Amino acid sequence: MNAGALTHKSRTKGRRMARGPAMEGAARAGLTARGVIYVLVGALAVRIGLGDGGPQADRGGALAEVAGEPFGAVVLWALGVGLVGMALWRLSEAVFGAAGKDGGKPKKRLLSAGRCLFYSVVAWSVLAFAAGAGGSGSGSSDRQSRDLTARALELPAGQWLVGLAGAGVVGAGLWIGGRAALRKYHEHLRLGAMSRRVRQGVDVTGVGGGVARGLVFATAGVFAVRAAVAYEPDRAKGMDDTLRAFKDTPLGPSLLVAVAVGLVLFGVFSFAMARWRKF
Template structure:
C-alpha cells in the first residue's frame, strides 16, 4: 500500500466515525442558528425596527451582544468547521446519493466546503475582534480589489454567474423536492414528512432567490465595471424592500430564511451525513 492509499484509508475511516457524523450534524445546527438570526434581522428591517445588518456579520454581532455570546460563537465556529470537513469528505469519498462518487456530485461539495471554511474563518476572526465590517462593505472591497487586477473583472463575473447558476439550480431542486434524496426518508414518520417537505421547499426557494440575486449584483458590477454595485446579503435583502412589494416582499423572503433555518434543524435528524463511495457502473470520477 502506497502512502497515498494509506492516507486515503485513514481519512476514509475518520469520515466514517460516529464522532465525525456528530460533528457534521452539529454543523447543520449551527447553519440553522445562523439562518434563523439572519431571517429575524431581515424581518426587523421589513417592519422598520431593524438597525443591524441582515447578514452573517449582523447575526454574529447579535449573538456577541448577548450573555454567553462568546461561548455561543465558539460553538458556531466549531459547527462551521464541521460543515467544511464534512463537505470536503464528500468531495473526496463521494456523497450518499446515487452516482455520488462522480465529479458532478463531488465538485459542488468541494465548493460548499470552501464556503463553510470561509464562514468558519470569519467567525473565528470575529471572535478575536477582526472582520467586523459588513458583508456589503466586504463584497464591494473584494470586488474593487479583484477588478484592479488583470482579468479580475472576468473573475468577478464568473463568481457572479456561478451564484446565479447555483440559485437557479436550488430553485429547480426546490420545485422538484430533490432535497429529499439527501434525507433518510425511511426514518421519517408521516408527521415528519408533512413537516419537513414544506419547510425544505419554501426554505430552499428563499435561499435560491437570495443566492441568485447576490450573483446578479456581482455580475452587474463586473459588466458595468462598478464595484460599488456589488451587494452582500444585507444589501440584497434591502433591495427586495425597494421593489414594488416593499416591506412585504422583504418580509416574505425573511420568513423563507427563517423557514430554511428550521429545515436545517430537521436535517440534523434526517440528513445523510455518511461519506460513501457508491459502486457505479462507470469509472470513479466519471
C-alpha cells in the same frame, strides 16, 4: 504487503473514518450551526421589512446579536466549532466521496470541495469574531462585497472575471431554488424515520427555505453582473443590501418579509437535516 495493497487499505480506512460516528457528529454540528445563523439573519431581515432599521441582516449582524446575549461568547465558539465540523465533513466527501451511489463522481467531489472552502471561510470568520479579532466576522458583507469586487475589477480581464463570477452565483441560486422546489433533498433524508406530519413540516421548510435562499443568491449574482458591466464596484451587494433591495421592488416590504421568513425556514430545515440526514 505491496504498495498498492497498502494504498487500498489506507483508502478503505479513510472512507470508514469519513463515514464514521465522529464525522457524522461533525456534520450534524455544522448543519445545526448553519441553521442558527440563517434563523438569526432571517429574523433580522424581518425586522427590517417591518420598518425597524436594526442591525445588518447578514452574518456579522447575526453574530453581533448573539454576542449581546447571556453566554453569547460560549454560543459563538460553539457555532465556530460547528462550522469547522461542516468544513471537515465536506472535505471528507471531496477526498473519499459522499454517501450514495453517485457520491464518488468527480462532479460531486468538486462540489464538496467548493463547499469545504466556503465553510472554512465562514468558520474562520465566526471564530475570529468569537476571539475578539472582529475582521470579516463582524464586518459588513456589503463592504466586503464592494471591496472584493473593486480589487477584482483591477485585474486583467477583471470585468469578465467579475461578470462570470456573478453569472455563476446566479446559476447557483437558480440551482439551489430549483432543487428545493423539486424536493431533491429527499434523497438525503431518512424519510422512513419521520411521521407523515413531520415530513410535511420538513417539506414546508425545505421548499420555502430553499427557494428563498436561492432567490437571495441569484439576486446577489445579478448585482455582481451589473457591477461588472458598469465597471462600478459599488453596485455589488452583500447579503444585507441584497435583502434590503427587495423593499425597492413593486411588492415593497412585503417581499422582503416573505424572503426573510424563507431564510428562517431554511434555518429550521437545517435543523431537520441535522436530525434526519443520511450519512
